Amino acid sequence: MSAPADVLVVGASAAGLATVEALRRKGYTGRVTVLGAETHLPYDRPPLSKQVLAGDWEPERAQLRQPAALSSLDAEFLLGDPAVGLDATGRSVRTAAGRVLTAEAVVIATGLRPRTLPGQENLAGVHVLRTLDDAVALRADVRSGSRVVVVGDGVLGSEIAATLSAMGARVTLAGPQPAPMAMQFGPLAAGLLARLHTERGVDLRLGTAASGLVGENGRIAGVQLADGDVLPADVVVVAFGAAPVTEWLSGSGLRCDNGVVCDSGCRAADGIYAAGDVARWHHETFDSLLRLENRTNATEQAVAVAGNILGENQPYTPVPYFWTNQFDARIHVHGLLSADAEVSIVDGSPDDRRFVADYRVDGELVGVLGWNMPKQARQRRADIAATPVLVGGKS
């Protein structure tokens, strides 16, 4: 198969940028265009809930590449102009500003949009955290002593709660799980995470879902819980999941079902590929459709997509990986954890807040969690790779 004459990448974040870099690294010399919905040059999202929110970094430090590195890619970046439609047969994308962009290969890397609670857009003081602008706005709204309720006990909500608490806010973390991240981590590691949050002053209000927001004169006043209680709040962060940005693909003929559905080579249709948070592809080792919302997947899938655009025709079969920083805990996860897996400590000790845990299902190693032991956890990664057992995850 010969390389396409031109490539259009829809999405200018980690996956979009990595696609372009991988194309050039692999020697592609054709025309490359990157379309981005936001006005910013490509920036990194993991620091938004950590260093940027905390104020340890100026927002500019989250930029993924220096201008010189970006211009060396010889790609045209069209920013601040979201895609609004795709003609899959003609491989042509319409934009909000009225552009029509056509290319022989199109990469969909439009990422996620946070889920929201009803009415939140009409209330001041209610935030989501997905973009750089979101992080700056949330930071500006929180003062030392502010009563903040974080709705969402997954990785993003837990991380935001930790960061805001360390900044001096009075933080309540609300969500349906028995402990933060319990569905992924299981009782041992999630229990330790709950202890850490409690020790550092976060009020855990778990086991009950939030059902709505309570406003007063156009500003947030509290969060309504399903059990009837109201948690008073000056600021609320809604972080209970996000949905793939695929509305713009309706009518395109592509199959969108919890993401852009792709084959094992991340191909959604002839000449159309998807990478990153938005892509739901067939993982051959797990023999299942999988969609991963993590930073490493964005870049690794982009490398696979770039290769397949150039005719490598390789299946994408990663070992999933993510990390989270909460207070002094640096937690690294390889593979797919499951709350009901059999967990054994294989290095260090939970009492020392420094350990590596194996997660096994039916005796097979499905995942490894490192708590302040990143290198030692990574060294066990090779043992997961051959394990064709799918558990948990975000399929």
Place this chain on the structure above:
Amino acid sequence: MKVTVDEEKCCGAGTCVLLAPAVFDQRDEDGIVILLDERPGEDLHAIVREAASVCPGAAISVGEDV
């Protein structure tokens, strides 16, 4: 080729070590990157560029040797 790393951006994933163990390692105590070879040989340039591109912390930069 001149490689530089930003320890403060490093998240300790170890992706670089998996790709180019002759160039990168991690500290035992906190997993932060150790640059073993800031001027790797030409045979390693492609894999080091890949390591820089896929680094989840965007902590690796590759410049020209001057």
